[in-house]
Amino acid sequence: MSPEPTNTQPQVLPLVKQEPAIAKQVTEASLKKPQIKHQIDIIPESISESFSILAEAYATELTIPSYSVPITPEDTHLLNPNNYLPQQVPLQNGGSASIVLTKYRYSYPEPILVKLVVNGMVVTAAVASIKSELGLAENILAKADMSEEQGEWTVNLKAKEEWDEPVQISVTFDANGKKQTLSTGIEYSHPTATITGVGSVRAEGSDMVIPVKLTVEKAGHYRLRANLFTTNDQPIALLTQSKNLSEGDVTMELKAYKAVLSSHSAGFKLSSFVVELRPGVPGELTRYGHSKQPSFDLGDFAVEQLSDELWQPNEQEQQRLEFLQKMSGS
Structure with a gap:
């Protein structure tokens, strides 16, 4: 009998900004050595360079909100979140x-x-x-x-x-x-919620707001993810929103930030939906919903009507960036 293959299905992780691994390791190491009473004044050059790279990447990441992340044709795991990968x-x-x-x-x-x-x-x-x-x-x-x-x-x-x-x-x-x-x-x-359609797209500050209509069978904390495309199937961004939903007909609003839209002038459409009912207690399984249609046309949208205000990271994100910059010697 041949060995049974394990499921290699890729999972789209929540797009939250997490503290880089190296920074986390340094923090944990310091906690395990209470005898060190003073801050480290000299950091080995190799570690300093690593922190410098992390700080630069994180600073770039903070220029775009996590609810509107740009994607390209190379991001196959994001473009096909429900893809099954056969294993020989x-x-x-x-x-x-x-x-x-x-x-x-x-x-x-x-x-x-x-x-x-x-x-x-x-x-x-x-x-x-x-x-x-x-x-x-x-x-x-x-x-x-x-x-x-x-x-x-x-x-x-x-x-x-x-x-x-x-x-x-x-x-x-x-x-x-x-x-x-x-x-x-x-x-x-059994689907816990069903996407039934989209409402009229509108401008709100620097965001294009897309109302997504759902019929909820089981109340709870939901995360909705979908990919934004041009009408000629060019990928633009992965849009994400989380919200507590009650049973019945409800709406979740996805937002696309102007910076990811600025190079696109064609019409838009929404596709590749993932509707997740998040576990309410430890040990509970994630449940899923689905969409009545694989995609919804959003029509044309004048991107130039959006404001040019820059995205502002929250206090916690700013503190993480400052920590990385300090460890890199910036």
Whole structure:
């Protein structure tokens, strides 16, 4: 039996400005040495240079608000936040195989199209199954034979109402007289909120404000992320907003800062939505919502109507920058 691949699905981390690792290590080190009573007056040149690089990067980061971060075509993990990455696994007696899925996170009642790709071996039969990752190992939620067409083995697993948790997809197949199994983990849940549309875009100071309409099934603290594009699919920015939402029809406002819009004059659209219901207590899982449409056109917007005021970092961010500059000798 071949080893089971671990899920390599990338996760988009919250875009919050965190204290750089080196600064954190120095702070922790100082706390562990109470016998040192005076500030360090001389910092080794290599560390000073590292802090100088960090300070410069952080200063640049603070010129743009974290709710409106510029992105480029190279930022594939941000442009495709729900992308599933197949993993090739070596097989017994040679060859390799992988499970291919259309995405990583599914919302009920979406079916799951499972594809088996095998290289270097001839498959004669294959069966796909889905089971809970939280329950008993033998708790099979669904199982179906896969069909072969032009060398590809596929099956469409139809959703069941009890699918509302992290699940494991397994494919067992016969190849060259041996039975082998691959497994991978995905997210499947009933949506806690649904994006139903967008309101009229407006100018507010240096920001383009985009009202996003949602119908909330489960109240709680939500984080909404979406990518802003031109109408010809050129990526502009990742927009983020967090808010406590009650059940029913509500609105969250995403904002795009003028500095990330200034080089764009075409129409805009919003896409690549991620709706997260954040855990309310330790140990609780993050739940997800979805969008009725993959994207929404925002129409034209006159960027020049936005003000030119500079973004001002908060007091905590400014203190972090000052700390890095001090450690670098600036």
